[in-house]
Amino acid sequence: xxxxxxLSIDRVFKALADSGRRRLLDQLHAENGQTLTALCACMNxxxxxxxxxxxxxxxxxxxxxxxxxxxxxxxxxxVPLHAVYARWVQKFERSHLDLLHDLKNQLEGSAHEKx
Amino acid sequence: xxxxxxLSIDRVFKALADSGRRRLLDQLHAENGQTLTALCACMNxxxxxxxxxxxxxxxxxxxxxxxxxxxxxxxxxxVPLHAVYARWVQKFERSHLDLLHDLKNQLEGSAHEKx
DNA sequence: TTGACATGCAAGTATTTACCTGCATATACT
DNA sequence: AGTATATGCAGGTAAATACTTGCATGTCAA
Numbered sequence: 684x685x686x687x688x689x690l691s692i693d694r695v696f697k698a699l700a701d702s703g704r705r706r707l708l709d710q711l712h713a714e715n716g717q718t719l720t721a722l723c724a725c726m727n728x729x730x731x732x733x734x735x736x737x738x739x740x741x742x743x744x745x746x747x748x749x750x751x752x753x754x755x756x757x758x759x760x761x762v763p764l765h766a767v768y769a770r771w772v773q774k775f776e777r778s779h780l781d782l783l784h785d786l787k788n789q790l791e792g793s794a795h796e797k798x
Numbered sequence: 799x800x801x802x803x804x805l806s807i808d809r810v811f812k813a814l815a816d817s818g819r820r821r822l823l824d825q826l827h828a829e830n831g832q833t834l835t836a837l838c839a840c841m842n843x844x845x846x847x848x849x850x851x852x853x854x855x856x857x858x859x860x861x862x863x864x865x866x867x868x869x870x871x872x873x874x875x876x877v878p879l880h881a882v883y884a885r886w887v888q889k890f891e892r893s894h895l896d897l898l899h900d901l902k903n904q905l906e907g908s909a910h911e912k913x
Numbered sequence: 914t915t916g917a918c919a920t921g922c923a924a925g926t927a928t929t930t931a932c933c934t935g936c937a938t939a940t941a942c943t
Numbered sequence: 944a945g946t947a948t949a950t951g952c953a954g955g956t957a958a959a960t961a962c963t964t965g966c967a968t969g970t971c972a973a
Contacts, residue, residue, distance in 0.1 A: 693817050700815035701931085702808050705886070712890060720949065732932050734951080753940040753949045761890040768891070771820070772883055775827060775876040816961085835919065847962050849921080868919045868970040914973100921968070929960070938951070943944100 691744070692771065695763045698743035703728070704736045708745060711759040718754045806859070807886065810878045813858035818843070819851045823860060826874040833869045 698704055703726065710722055723733045737757060740746040744763050749756045813819055818841065825837055838848045852872060855861040859878050864871045 689817070696811075696815050696817075696820070700811050702804070702811075703931090705811070708890070718949075728931085729933060730950080731934085731952095735931075755950070759890070764887050764890050768883060768887055772879050772887075775823070775874070775879050776883070818961090833919075843961085844963065845920080846922095846964085850961075870920070916971100916973090918971075919969085922966085924964090926963075927961085929958100931956100931958080933956075934954090936952085939949085941948075942946085 691763070692767060694739075694743040695745065695767050698739050698745055701736065701739075704740055707733075707736060707740060708759060711746065711757055716749075716756045716758055718756060722757060806878070807882060809854075809858040810860065810882050813854050813860055816851065816854075819855055822848075822851060822855060823874060826861065826872055831864075831871045831873055833871060837872060 706725070707722055710725055711717060719730065719734065719737070722737070723730050726733050737746060737748075741748060745760055747758045747760050749758065821840065822837060825840055826832060834845065834849065834852070837852070838845050841848050852861060856863060860875055862873045862875050864873065
């Protein structure tokens, strides 16, 4: 269940692809456990639009929801972010300098610029 | 010029949002400097579609292109990945355990599950 | 110079996405 | 009970995205 397969990774990347959704995560990072209405305050779109963004974040497991009476409290879950970094970003980072070095060699070497 | 502003960060996130584009980056990670045709081999779509994906990766500066005669060589540039991590992902990761702890407290405390 | 190969450019379609409006439901407050 | 508050659900529109087909251009090799 906690398996981080390709589908769930894709959901995380897709969730992060929208600046509005990233702002929502930022908001929750600033203050965790906010209600829907509170989150709407900074979003310059209708409540329904914000709801839909939050649903994507929930589907990606980046946000966890807890009900308190009629209020929906939103909590940040940074685990998928870490998973994405660990399983995907890190491997590119590791060979960082090597690859740049290769590229530099190529550029300075046999390769020609297009006119 | 090398400024990593919000717009360029957005381009990177959007570029990473597609699994096909992520596969292209994986391919380049496995073997750097591949031609367009070589990259097409693993992509199960037309060459033009692959070209368009690569253009988005270029726009996000995740891929750098060098021409060698009639061949277009594609090189991975992991710098934007690192930038995204450093400027965006990391701050969520830092408070990782704290936030989970908060959440756990909330769940076990005053909050009630919805029926 | 001719033919094969590597790529570009442009326009068109289909799907997905972001967002809206309108109405329904449940909880809290008095 | 009655009103305000917090949210859900459903349907519709506009724009963005993924992908296609068709044709043009430039490079290599015989």
